[in-house]
Amino acid sequence: MxxxxxxxxxxxxxxxxxxxxxxxxxxxxxxxxxxxxxxxxxSIDEQANQAYAQYQTKATNLEKRLYLSQIFNENRTLFFNLLDKHVAEFMPVVYDPTIADSIENYSALFVNPQNAAFLDINHPENIQATLENAADGREIDLLVVTDAEGILGIGDWGVQGVDIAVGKLMVYTAAAGIDPSHVLPVSIDAGTDRQSLLDDPAYLGNRQPRERGETFFNFVDKFVKTAQSLFPEMYLHFEDFGRSTATKILNTYKADWPTFNDDIQGTGIVVTAAVLGALAITGEDIKDQVYLTYGAGSAGTGIANRVLAEFMQQGLSEEEARQRFYMVDKQGLLFDDDETLTDEQRPFARSRAEFEHPEALTNLEAVVKAVHPTVLVGTSTNPGSFTKEIVEEMTANTPHPKIFPLSNPTRLHEAMPADIIKWSDGKALVAAGVPVDPVTYSGVTFEIGQANNMLVYPGLGLGTIVSQARILSDGMISAAAHALGGMVDASQSGAPVLPPVSSLREMSERVAIAVAKEAVAEGINRKSMPDVEAAVKNAEWIPEY
Ligand SMILES: NC(=O)c1ccc[n+]([C@@H]2O[C@H](COP(=O)([O-])OP(=O)(O)OC[C@H]3O[C@@H](n4cnc5c(N)ncnc54)[C@H](O)[C@@H]3O)[C@@H](O)[C@H]2O)c1
Ligand SMILES: O=C(O)C[C@H](O)C(=O)O
Ligand SMILES: [Mn+2]
CATH class of the missing domain: 1.20.1370.30 (Hemocyanin, N-terminal domain)
Structure with missing residues (x-):
């Protein structure tokens, strides 16, 4: 600059x-x-102390978020210094779950475009100028783009979803020390199918139905190619695209460019780490697990693929591994004769011949009774769907059910951890998508791990950026899952299956080092790295003057 x-x-x-x-x-x-x-x-400490005192006077989390956004808008260094000092306290305000409120109210609350690039589907000819204007001469190492068709579990929010790109980038810097002047949040405003936005006179985006098909994919392609030529070092992070486009876009670019889809890959890594953490606590073998996905969309299938890869890495053949996976979506258990299956669901579909009464397997409870899962992962957006009966049924069939309700924000969780612990009589190992307080049951205090992709995407990005890896490889993704999965304290009763958010910086650094080392081992680093640890540590931006 x-x-x-x-x-x-x-x-x-x-x-x-x-x-x-x-x-x-x-x-x-x-x-x-x-x-x-x-x-x-x-001094920056004086500024931060004063700002923190003001922060504490704000009554609601949304007001707190707006106050912090104001500092972000004016002084990035102070914002990140403050975030660094209070990371576990601020994360739920800056990021999930409060970010959902800020997205829903974005137009009404708008005061500042926050250095984002706003791409307009009606003007592909403006892509280059938009990216150049928003970068404003800055070198861009990291770009987070959303079209906001599937924001968290709250659906299509049109241009208002830009906040998720801004928020994910805040976490990159807070967690992994990515230099905030080298990042670019991008909104693709492809219209919206949310009628309330189309009807809202205050709505700031395109008032038109969401553009789909060829027009949409051509626009995305032009955006990717333009960004690649303007920012040749860029790591490209896709966030909250819809179920029908997310995997397709990822698969189009991932073999030639460091490309990442957070919902598919980031969540896959975190949940694999949570499973590994849970097994480290219980001493069970991964090969004895039966895995049930509830909500087989981008996250559900992305997670299942990553956990499946882990089963195979631990010695099972693909066929043996697939035998241990089941998927439930709106229609119930997914069967291979179902023509509505997505490409991502099909490899996990089962044969009706395996069951005595396949026609009865149209709801989660019936499936849990039939297949006796040991791991149940919720990415369904269907709140309250992990009922007492389901948790009791799992507990009757496995000594330590692993139950992860991951649908965000909080109001969409499949169950709350305190209920799962109570219904399982303290036997379940639980992780949730949002931060939740520890739960005390029968004299034991259970810390609840936050199985949110924030635990991994910052370190994964830092490791890839520092090594200038040509692509984000499967090996780098697996290395990230192992780095995170090895961080639980199995000796302590009530220990969480994932490390706490308070150790976000340490976690991210560890993940970044593992990822960069793997890039070097695979020979795909474009930057020579004689000392990976030093290179990662030196790359971390420190929020000081
Ligand atoms: N914790 C995390 O890090 C994390 C990461 C990614 C996504 N998520 C959450 O997972 C949820 C899904 O996200 P996504 O990106 O996969 O969305 P998606 O739209 O791709 O997938 C949602 C899936 O759930 C299915 N579904 C909807 N209602 C259902 C019901 N009643 N019963 C069974 N299945 C149902 C849909 O058909 C779809 O297949 C969201 O709430 C999101 O916040 C959490
Ligand atoms: O944004 C989050 O909190 C996690 C995840 O990417 C989601 O879509 O829910
Ligand atoms: Mn997401």
Missing amino acids: EALSMRGYEVLNNPFLNKGTGFTEVEREELGLVGLLPSHVQ
Whole structure:
């Protein structure tokens, strides 16, 4: 960034350069800031303490988020310094679940475009100018793009979904020290099928039905090719695309460019790590597990593929591994004679001949009774669907059921961890998509792991960016799952199946090192890395002046 060519208000109004009252007297002289600020020079710690005191006066999480966004809009360094000091407390406010409220209210709350690139489906000719304008001469290493067709579990939010790209990038910096001046959030405004937005006079996006098919895919392709030519070092992260486009887009680009789909791959890694963590606690063998997906969309099938790969890595043939997987979606257990199956579901579909009464397997409870899962993962967006009966049934058939309700935000969780622990008489190992408080049951305090892709995507991105890996390989993804899965404390009763969010930085660094080492081992790093650990540590941006 051409910091020194800017002066006065240009500097104060640039969130990547602004230090506010933190500018020293010398800097004020040099940058034409004399008289533009109150005279007292504050340290970043003083600024952060003052901001934290203000933060605490805000009544709701959404108000807290808006307050922090204001700091983000004005001074990125201060924002990330503050986030660093209070990471576990701020994460639910900056990110999930509060981010869902900010997306739903984006147009009404709009004050600042937050340096995002807003691509308009009606103007493919503007893609290049949009990306160039938004990058504003900055080198871009990381781009998070959403078309917002499937925001969390809350569906299509049109241009308002841009907040998920901004929010995911906040987590990249907070967790893995990605330099916030080297990132770009991107919204593809392809219209929306949400009638309430189309009817809302305050809605800030295109008021038209969502564009699909060839027009949509051609637009995405033009965007990807343009971004690749403008930002040749870029790691490309796709977020919250719809079930019918997410895998297709990932598969189009992943063999030639470092491309990542967070819902499919990030969630796959975190849940694999959670399964490995749970098995480390119970001492069970992965080969004895029976895995049931509830909600077989992008996340559900992405997770199942990653856990399946882990079964195979641990010695099962593909056929043996597939025998241990079942999938339930709206229609019930997925059968191979069902013509509505998606391409991603089909390999997991079962034969009706395996069951005495296949016609009865149209709901989760019936399937749980028939297949006796030991692992149940919810990515269905169907709240309350892991009932007492289901949890009791699993507990009757396996000593330690592993039950992970992952649908976000909180109101969509398939069950709340406290209920699962109660219904299983303290036997279940639970992880949830959002942060939840520890649960005390029969004298044991259970810490609940947060099986959210935030635990892994920042480190995965950092490791890939630092090594300048040509692609994000399957081996790098597996290395990330193992790095995270090896971080549980099996000796402590009530231990979580995943490490706590308070150790996000340590986790991300560990994942980044494992991922970069794997890139080097595979020979796909474009940057030579004699000392991977040092390279990862040196790459981490520190939020100080
Ligand atoms: N914890 C995490 O890190 C994480 C990551 C990704 C997604 N998720 C959550 O998972 C959920 C799904 O996300 P996605 O991206 O896979 O969405 P998606 O739309 O691709 O998939 C949802 C699937 O659930 C199915 N479904 C809907 N209602 C159902 C019902 N009543 N019974 C059974 N199946 C039903 C849909 O048919 C679809 O196949 C969301 O709530 C999202 O927030 C969590
Ligand atoms: O955004 C999150 O909190 C996780 C995940 O990517 C989701 O779509 O729910
Ligand atoms: Mn997502």
